[in-house]
Amino acid sequence: MADLLQVQGVTKRFGGLIALEDVSLSVRDGEIYGLIGPNGAGKTTLFNCMTGLYDLTGGEVRLGGVLLNGLKPHRIVEAGFARTFQNIRLFANMTALENVMVGRHVRTRIGLVGAILRTPRARAEEAAIRDRAVALLDHVGLRGKARTLAGHLSYGDQRRLEIARALATEPRLLALDEPVAGMNPTERRQMADLFQRLRADGLTLLLIEHDVKLVMGLCDRVAVLDYGRKIAEGEPARVRADPAVIAAYLGGEAA
Amino acid sequence: MDILTQQLINGLVLGSIYALVALGYTMVYGILELINFAHGEVTMIGAMVALTVIGLLLGMAPELPGLMVVFSGLLVAIPACMALAFAIEKVAYRPLRRAPRLAPLITAIGVSIILQNVAMLVWGRQYVAFPAILPQGQYEVFGAHITDLQLVIVALSLTTMAGLWLLVERTRLGRAMRATAQSKEVAALMGVNVDRVISATFVIGAAIAAIAGVMVSAYYGLAHYHMGFLLGLKAFAAAVLGGIGNIAGAMLGGLLLGIIEALGAGYIGDLTGGFLGSHYQDVFAFFVLILVLVFRPSGLLGERVANRA
Amino acid sequence: MRTALDALRARPRLAFALLAALLVALPFLVGAGLGNSWVRVLDFVLLYILLALGLNIVVGYAGLLDLGFIAFYAIGAYVYALLASPHFGLHLPFWAILPISMALAGLFGVLLGTPTLRLRGDYLAIVTLGFHEIIRIFLNNLNAPYNLTNGPQGINLIDPITIGGHALSRPLELFGVTVPSTYLYYYVFLAFTLLVMAVAIRLQDSRLGRAWAALREDEVAAAAMGINTRNVKLLAFAMGATFAGLAGGLFASFQGFVSPESFSLWESFLVLCMIVLGGMGHIPGVILGAALLTVIPEALRYLGDLQRATLGHVVLDPADLRMLLFGIALVIMMIYRPAGLIPSRQRKRELTARDGVAEQEQASLYDAKA
Ligand SMILES: Nc1ncnc2c1ncn2[C@@H]1O[C@H](COP(=O)(O)OP(=O)(O)OP(=O)(O)O)[C@@H](O)[C@H]1O
Ligand SMILES: [Mg+2]
Numbered sequence: 001m002a003d004l005l006q007v008q009g010v011t012k013r014f015g016g017l018i019a020l021e022d023v024s025l026s027v028r029d030g031e032i033y034g035l036i037g038p039n040g041a042g043k044t045t046l047f048n049c050m051t052g053l054y055d056l057t058g059g060e061v062r063l064g065g066v067l068l069n070g071l072k073p074h075r076i077v078e079a080g081f082a083r084t085f086q087n088i089r090l091f092a093n094m095t096a097l098e099n100v101m102v103g104r105h106v107r108t109r110i111g112l113v114g115a116i117l118r119t120p121r122a123r124a125e126e127a128a129i130r131d132r133a134v135a136l137l138d139h140v141g142l143r144g145k146a147r148t149l150a151g152h153l154s155y156g157d158q159r160r161l162e163i164a165r166a167l168a169t170e171p172r173l174l175a176l177d178e179p180v181a182g183m184n185p186t187e188r189r190q191m192a193d194l195f196q197r198l199r200a201d202g203l204t205l206l207l208i209e210h211d212v213k214l215v216m217g218l219c220d221r222v223a224v225l226d227y228g229r230k231i232a233e234g235e236p237a238r239v240r241a242d243p244a245v246i247a248a249y250l251g252g253e254a255a
Numbered sequence: 256m257d258i259l260t261q262q263l264i265n266g267l268v269l270g271s272i273y274a275l276v277a278l279g280y281t282m283v284y285g286i287l288e289l290i291n292f293a294h295g296e297v298t299m300i301g302a303m304v305a306l307t308v309i310g311l312l313l314g315m316a317p318e319l320p321g322l323m324v325v326f327s328g329l330l331v332a333i334p335a336c337m338a339l340a341f342a343i344e345k346v347a348y349r350p351l352r353r354a355p356r357l358a359p360l361i362t363a364i365g366v367s368i369i370l371q372n373v374a375m376l377v378w379g380r381q382y383v384a385f386p387a388i389l390p391q392g393q394y395e396v397f398g399a400h401i402t403d404l405q406l407v408i409v410a411l412s413l414t415t416m417a418g419l420w421l422l423v424e425r426t427r428l429g430r431a432m433r434a435t436a437q438s439k440e441v442a443a444l445m446g447v448n449v450d451r452v453i454s455a456t457f458v459i460g461a462a463i464a465a466i467a468g469v470m471v472s473a474y475y476g477l478a479h480y481h482m483g484f485l486l487g488l489k490a491f492a493a494a495v496l497g498g499i500g501n502i503a504g505a506m507l508g509g510l511l512l513g514i515i516e517a518l519g520a521g522y523i524g525d526l527t528g529g530f531l532g533s534h535y536q537d538v539f540a541f542f543v544l545i546l547v548l549v550f551r552p553s554g555l556l557g558e559r560v561a562n563r564a
Numbered sequence: 565m566r567t568a569l570d571a572l573r574a575r576p577r578l579a580f581a582l583l584a585a586l587l588v589a590l591p592f593l594v595g596a597g598l599g600n601s602w603v604r605v606l607d608f609v610l611l612y613i614l615l616a617l618g619l620n621i622v623v624g625y626a627g628l629l630d631l632g633f634i635a636f637y638a639i640g641a642y643v644y645a646l647l648a649s650p651h652f653g654l655h656l657p658f659w660a661i662l663p664i665s666m667a668l669a670g671l672f673g674v675l676l677g678t679p680t681l682r683l684r685g686d687y688l689a690i691v692t693l694g695f696h697e698i699i700r701i702f703l704n705n706l707n708a709p710y711n712l713t714n715g716p717q718g719i720n721l722i723d724p725i726t727i728g729g730h731a732l733s734r735p736l737e738l739f740g741v742t743v744p745s746t747y748l749y750y751y752v753f754l755a756f757t758l759l760v761m762a763v764a765i766r767l768q769d770s771r772l773g774r775a776w777a778a779l780r781e782d783e784v785a786a787a788a789m790g791i792n793t794r795n796v797k798l799l800a801f802a803m804g805a806t807f808a809g810l811a812g813g814l815f816a817s818f819q820g821f822v823s824p825e826s827f828s829l830w831e832s833f834l835v836l837c838m839i840v841l842g843g844m845g846h847i848p849g850v851i852l853g854a855a856l857l858t859v860i861p862e863a864l865r866y867l868g869d870l871q872r873a874t875l876g877h878v879v880l881d882p883a884d885l886r887m888l889l890f891g892i893a894l895v896i897m898m899i900y901r902p903a904g905l906i907p908s909r910q911r912k913r914e915l916t917a918r919d920g921v922a923e924q925e926q927a928s929l930y931d932a933k934a
Pocket of ligand 2: 043044045086
């Protein structure tokens with residue numbers, strides 16, 4: 001299978017701190033790719049670099065061959081790269097439905113004039129946005145919560161809503177930053193099922209996760225970051241046995 | 256007379272006043288990320304209080320030396336402004352410390368309106384004249400004039416800045432202020448009483464503002480309930496120019512802005528072929544502000560503030 | 565009362581008809597009850613509602629604190645004054661000028677917004693404030709060497725709005741009834757206000773309105789969800805400026821006179837007060853705020869008359885108290901009722917329950933440990 005995402009020699013410095021050093025990895029079309037590593041390893045920073053929230057100090061990121069470096073975040077979303085946030089960033093005072101509808105922004109067109117005149121096209125598009133958002137809420141298991149304010153949802157539901165919102169942008173690659181953190185085992189299983197379904201729908205997933213069991217069961221391949229460097233990559237079972245990985249985790253904390 | 260030298264001197268004098276007011280903005284911003292919009296008004300109150308005291312003293316004992324009278328006015332204005340700033344922080348800003356960003360800014364505007372209008376009720380709509388009791392000596396330097404008053408203003412500004420510098424760098428309070436500016440949470444964990452430090456920051460800024468207020472009214476020979484507004488805006492522009500949150504930056508920004516304004520006012524006529532005249536002096540501060548924010552939002556000495564994701 | 569309201573709610577058509585009748589009859593009711601000078605106040609209420617609706621798009625919808633809003637009002641007013649007065653000898657009709665007023669104000673909005681909108685919110689506030697000062701200084705001084713604005717004296721003898729050959733500055737004889745000029749302006753202003761209100765409501769409920777709300781809530785997340793934050797901000801800014809330009813044009817024709825004094829910074833703060841008091845982002849709140857803050861100062865005048873009648877002279881001039889009271893109201897509202905008198909349900913939660921964010925921070929601390 002072809003590579004969908006290619007990360008080449010990415011380096012990110014914050015003043016004196018080197019958060020990422022020469023990280024390269026590639027995610028194939030249609031796989032679930034895990035990114036693991038101890039706290040502070042640089043996983044979230046890599047997401048921020050790929051999605052245009054941080055400028056790279058060096059290196060390249062490509063999605064389906066298109067260079068993402070230097071693009072504005074909204075362009076990167078347009079190119080088909082959607083993400084969620086580790087410290088959930090929903091629009092807390094908008095309803096769940098509205099949150100997902102915002103996700104449709106990038107795939108819809110109606111602007112000022114259409115909105116003011118409420119042209120038939122504008123109305124049709126608005127209805128389509130709403131239908132799609134409702135369907136996505138269903139898809140992630142938030143049926144019946146459409147009118148709840150995002151800030152009032154339970155923790156697990158907020159994580160689900162972030163996924164629905166990201167899906168609304170019609171990504172080719174969905175990057176999830178610790179999507180099951182803080183969930184109980186049942187919820188985790190439901191989420192794992194959801195990821196499998198998304199993959200079956202043709203989506204490629206990039207997953208940061210601390211839950212090793214989940215990662216091992218779900219991912220086709222994994223990469224391990226430690227102190228900003230990639231120390232291992234490959235099939236989960238092999239990576240788990242890698243002495244460098246074991247050392248990294250034992251040196252940091254027991255995971 | 257050498258216009259360039261003269262305008263440089265004038266700019267330096269005005270700039271040292273801007274620098275003092277800018278310090279108040281920058282210190283508060285450094286700690287709370289709040290634009291203390293009312294700071295210009297605190298400066299105005301300082302001038303008004305001092306002038307009232309000066310007027311009373313002159314009424315009671317006209318034979319007192321002028322410098323002493325003005326100094327007494329200053330000695331009353333400083334604690335008055337400190338108390339005022341303490342109260343403002345406590346009543347208007349503290350309850351909003353965790354509120355969304357716009358809320359404290361709107362409150363600050365409210366406080367500013369209140370102070371201005373209270374001043375108008377107390378001191379009236381008229382300009383209050385600064386009595387001509389200060390030494391009026393004048394010297395020639397490089398073909399330009401410099402007055403006693405200008406010398407006093409620059410000297411007092413420099414002394415005040417040096418004092419503040421020592422306070423921030425060498426005292427326990429200063430260390431606590433720097434720690435709080437870095438991170439309120441960490442400072443609190445290290446045993447710093449963050450509320451006290453924030454109060455202290457407002458109060459110190461207000462004391463300096465009082466000095467600036469007296470200076471500016473002495474310099475222009477008058478005070479007015481509306482004077483704090485433009486002065487405050489310009490001082491804020493100076494703080495941004497130097498790099499907001501940065502104390503040395505406020506000093507540098509103030510001086511620079513003063514000089515830019517003076518030179519601008521002196522030469523705008525020539526530059527525009529007489530189309531624009533010196534009454535455009537006040538627009539320079541805002542053009543500088545906009546240019547800095549566009550091209551170097553962190554200011555001259557500020558660090559780049561990373562947009563945390 | 566409640567049952568009457570419920571009854572109306574059940575019959576929207578009747579409610580609508582009643583409301584329409586009330587709006588049409590309002591100047592006559594006010595004129596008969598309080599005197600014709602109050603109809604003039606009513607006209608100003610409508611102008612301020614227009615302004616407040618415009619600023620509400622910028623501040624309430626998109627969360628951008630624009631303190632120089634009145635500068636755009638001034639631009640609209642001066643455009644009208646220059647194109648329809650003896651100053652240049654131009655006398656274009658109002659329907660030709662108003663679009664120019666709006667477009668030019670909007671253009672200035674874009675010009676100011678383009679470099680500054682990537683700044684953090686509070687910087688934007690100060691820059692817009694500075695912009696206002698710049699505009700005011702230019703209006704005051706652009707009378708020499710070339711006389712564009714006529715300086716502090718302002719521009720006089722501005723043409724009134726003329727509809728169907730009738731200048732609104734003159735009373736209209738209609739079926740034997742004399743309708744005074746202020747009444748005529750009321751209807752024109754009312755039409756524009758309703759139009760702008762409809763636009764504001766439609767925008768709020770649209771793809772663009774959601775993008776504004778998202779931007780207000782969390783700019784980073786909005787960008788990461790594919791919103792071009794810069795363009796969307798610019799659009800809000802320009803929309804607000806355009807509405808202000810419209811209000812400015814109407815104001816110029818109504819007054820027949822403009823000068824820099826009418827566009828002081830306090831006007832900007834006043835309009836901000838209106839939307840804060842009423843309820844940011846919520847159209848009924850904004851309307852209430854604008855109405856209250858226009859009417860209250862007028863009513864306060866009676867306090868002066870009262871003092872004169874009882875004490876023989878005016879001790880405290882109510883005009884002096886006006887801004888003071890506004891300042892106090894602003895502070896108290898922010899501390900105790902930050903969502904305004906009639907907040908939108910959404911905004912209320914946002915400004916009162918500040919824990920949305922705090923909870924999230926807690927949560928992220930928690931999963932950092934997990
Ligand atoms: N904006 C920033 N400025 C300065 N340093 C940063 C910034 N963002 C991240 N860092 C630093 O970069 C390093 C990597 O952080 P990152 O959040 O990417 O780790 P992580 O692998 O996601 O950890 P965790 O599992 O705890 O989420 C850390 O040392 C962090 O302090
Ligand atoms: Mg992380």
